[in-house]
Amino acid sequence: MNIAVIGLQFGDEGKGKIVDYLAEDFDIIARYSGGSNAGHSVLHNGKKFKLHLIPSGVLRGKIGVLGNGMAIDFSVLDEEFSSLKEEGIEPRIKISSRAHVVTSFHKIMDEREDEIIGIGTTRRGIGPTYETKVKRVGIRVGDVFDDNVMLKRLKLATKLWGIYYEKEVEKEARAIKEQVRKFKEFIVDTEIWLNEAIRAGKNVLFEGSQAALLDVDFGTYPFVTSSNTISGGMLSGLGVPPRVIDKIVGVMKPYMTRVGAGPFPTEIFGDIAKELRDKGNEYGATTGRPRRIGWLDLPLLRYAALVGGVDEIALTKVDILEGMKKIPVAFEYDCNGKRKYPPLHIENCKPIYNELDGWESIEDDNLWNYVRMIEKEAGAKVRIVSYGASREDTKLIG
Numbered sequence: 001m002n003i004a005v006i007g008l009q010f011g012d013e014g015k016g017k018i019v020d021y022l023a024e025d026f027d028i029i030a031r032y033s034g035g036s037n038a039g040h041s042v043l044h045n046g047k048k049f050k051l052h053l054i055p056s057g058v059l060r061g062k063i064g065v066l067g068n069g070m071a072i073d074f075s076v077l078d079e080e081f082s083s084l085k086e087e088g089i090e091p092r093i094k095i096s097s098r099a100h101v102v103t104s105f106h107k108i109m110d111e112r113e114d115e116i117i118g119i120g121t122t123r124r125g126i127g128p129t130y131e132t133k134v135k136r137v138g139i140r141v142g143d144v145f146d147d148n149v150m151l152k153r154l155k156l157a158t159k160l161w162g163i164y165y166e167k168e169v170e171k172e173a174r175a176i177k178e179q180v181r182k183f184k185e186f187i188v189d190t191e192i193w194l195n196e197a198i199r200a201g202k203n204v205l206f207e208g209s210q211a212a213l214l215d216v217d218f219g220t221y222p223f224v225t226s227s228n229t230i231s232g233g234m235l236s237g238l239g240v241p242p243r244v245i246d247k248i249v250g251v252m253k254p255y256m257t258r259v260g261a262g263p264f265p266t267e268i269f270g271d272i273a274k275e276l277r278d279k280g281n282e283y284g285a286t287t288g289r290p291r292r293i294g295w296l297d298l299p300l301l302r303y304a305a306l307v308g309g310v311d312e313i314a315l316t317k318v319d320i321l322e323g324m325k326k327i328p329v330a331f332e333y334d335c336n337g338k339r340k341y342p343p344l345h346i347e348n349c350k351p352i353y354n355e356l357d358g359w360e361s362i363e364d365d366n367l368w369n370y371v372r373m374i375e376k377e378a379g380a381k382v383r384i385v386s387y388g389a390s391r392e393d394t395k396l397i398g
């Protein structure tokens with residue numbers, strides 16, 4: 001059995017916890033997109049781990065794959081790897097020879113470009129790394145071991161960006177070589193390794209990063225990340241055929257958050273937003289930025305569940321809304337007429353809210369009415385309800 005876990009909102013739905021919860025039954029946890037712009041926080045044996053690149057399944061001794069669809073900053077990987085080792089965890093990882101390497105130049109360009117474009121990226125160099133990949137001047141992990149190839153590509157990339165200085169490029173090439181060489185034993189053609197493992201009967205959990213509404217094609221463009229984060233992204237991001245995926249699990253919260261700029265029709269401000277932000281600890285795992293807060297948006301949820309092909313849902317953080325008398329939920333949009341799904345431009349849509357009764361605890365009927373409402377609207381069964389950060393605070397249904 002191979003399953004995929006994807007975020008159904010704007011990220012930070014608690015995918016890390018759900019992947020960690022499910023990881024037990026899998027041999028391999030494979031990531032297919034993004035880089036250190038993503039961040040999971042996972043509570044493991046009472047300790048909080050923040051992981052940006054390494055799949056959280058390694059905490060349970062599983063093999064973590066960093067797929068070809070990723071943009072890897074080896075300085076971040078090195079830090080993450082060392083901090084896991086300090087905690088007594090020996091990460092078992094496989095790094096794709098075809099993943100693209102983030103260099104200092106990519107990070108510089110991310111900053112410069114974001115100053116102009118104003119999307120509010122995490123400035124980790126991820127966007128520019130996909131930019132050089134598509135421009136065909138990127139450096140793949142496996143290219144680093146050929147000095148000529150790496151130097152040539154770095155020269156081309158920096159020339160295209162107008163930041164070429166020979167000495168700087170040579171220095172960076174040496175630094176990258178040094179960083180990547182430390183991981184040489186983990187670098188393989190993961191598309192071959194993974195497909196062979198699947199054929200041999202190993203179970204794989206495909207771990208999405210960011211979320212459906214940040215997907216470069218299906219998100220709120222241009223306020224999106226630079227890769228395909230929906231379930232479809234794993235096919236090209238790991239080199240596996242569609243038929244290997246048996247089930248897709250979408251992770252969502254009963255409210256919504258968003259980091260950085262971009263449309264957010266159900267956004268709320270003031271005291272309630274602050275209360276939920278603090279109670280839910282809604283501050284970025286990667287940047288520490290306070291997350292924007294809003295009510296559940298069903299047009300966006302229906303869309304994410306549809307294009308993500310979601311079979312089951314994991315509903316997290318139901319404890320954060322506990323004690324609220326009424327919970328507003330946007331059932332439709334008014335954008336010159338009622339809409340069940342979001343139109344291409346959602347900026348001018350006004351959410352039409354209904355209020356649902358709030359719940360006092362996990363046992364409360366009102367929570368289960370809410371769960372049934374989500375199942376009906378998203379067209380998928382809610383199989384997991386999470387009511388706390390630790391693994392024990394999880395209810396499996398059915």
Ligand code: GDP
Nearest residue numbers: 012013014015016039040041317386387388389
């Ligand atoms: P991810 O990127 O989707 O994994 O999300 P983050 O790691 O950024 O955010 C999830 C945060 O919420 C983490 O700190 C988790 O420990 C925490 N968390 C996950 N599920 C729950 C839950 O059901 N209740 C509470 N209170 N916290 C949760």
